[in-house]
Amino acid sequence: MxxxxxxxxxxxxxxxxxxxxxxxxxxxxxxxxxxxxxxxxxxxxxxxxxxxxxxxxxxxxxxxxxxxxxxxxxxxxxxxxxxxxxxxxxxxxxxxxxxxxxxxxxxxxxxxxxxxxxxxxFDRLCALDRLAMRAFFRMQAKAARTDPRVAFALDAMREGFxxxxxxxxxxxxxxxxx
Ligand SMILES: Cc1cc2nc3c(=O)[nH]c(=O)nc-3n(C[C@H](O)[C@H](O)[C@H](O)COP(=O)(O)O)c2cc1C
Known part of the structure; x- marks a missing residue:
């Protein structure tokens, strides 16, 4: 098969x-x-x-x-x-x-x-997902100050990997x- x-x-x-x-x-x-x-x-x-x-x-x-x-x-x-x-x-x-x-x-x-x-x-995302990710980055920024996992993920996504x-x-x- x-x-x-x-x-x-x-x-x-x-x-x-x-x-x-x-x-x-x-x-x-x-x-x-x-x-x-x-x-x-x-x-x-x-x-x-x-x-x-x-x-x-x-x-x-x-x-x-x-x-x-x-x-x-x-x-x-x-x-x-x-x-x-x-x-x-x-x-x-x-x-x-x-x-x-x-x-x-x-x-x-x-x-x-x-x-x-x-x-x-980020550069290859469609316009809607770019908007969503910008909002997500803003939402996560505060949590990243106290949660190392969030900080790691946020840095990786901002830089691209x-x-x-x-x-x-x-x-x-x-x-x-x-
Ligand atoms: C709007 C949006 C939401 C996402 N949500 C998740 C998620 O819930 N969990 C996850 O592990 N990755 C999430 N990702 C990351 C994608 O799954 C990841 O970038 C994936 O490699 C994209 O695959 P592709 O290159 O085949 O499109 C999200 C990405 C975008 C743009």
Whole structure:
């Protein structure tokens, strides 16, 4: 059974993960705009990579509708965000909560979920997201004075960063091959 790799990306970090994954699997990374293509429709396994946006995952509704309509297929979701890879300081529970929000576990117990850190590139954001991020930066400035985690995140986003690492996809590949 073939595997389709579909991605949704605004500033390119998720797209990079999708291309890496597709290359490792010997397939093509399909942009979200082309999600209705026949190669996606006929695939036995569907991997959807997308980015976190204000606690939600872009395109999550599309994946939920697919899973509801065709539950016999195997589905994998890879969420990409600015949040660092899990560690003691940056617990996995926070990215899990974002996945739970998009895909409640009682409704989608078989969905395999993986997190990969993306990056932040203010200049490539759409106008609406620039406005939202400016407001977010202002809101967080006060908290950053007393919370080192907030200060770290705020500095990283203001300067822009690229946290993508191909090795973060290893668990996804192991899951798909396992
Ligand atoms: C308006 C906005 C909201 C965001 N919300 C979150 C979030 O809730 N959690 C997170 O980890 N990252 C968040 N991010 C960061 C993006 O997920 C991150 O920059 C990601 O790498 C973007 O992927 P892309 O380059 O494929 O578009 C947000 C970014 C923007 C612009």
């Amino acid at each position: 073939s595997t389709a790799v579909v991605y949704c990306s605004q500033t390119g970090f998720t797209e990079r993960y999708a291309r890496w994954l597709a290359e490792s699997l010997g397939t093509r990374a399909v942009p979200f705009d082309e999600r209705a293509s026949s190669s996606v429709d006929s695939a036995g396994t569907l991997v959807f990579l997308s980015w976190f946006h204000a606690g939600g995952l872009k395109g999550a509704r599309w994946l939920r509708d697919l899973m509801d309509g065709r539950p016999e297929r195997r589905y994998v979701v890879v969420g990409v965000g600015a949040y660092p890879m899990p560690s003691d300081e940056w617990p996995k529970s926070e990215t899990d909560a974002a996945f739970d929000q998009a895909f409640p576990q009682d409704r989608y117990p078989d969905l395999a979920r993986f997190y990969c850190q993306g990056g932040f590139d 690229d946290g993508t690492r191909r090795e973060y996809l290893q668990p996804v590949l192991e899951h798909l091959r396992g």
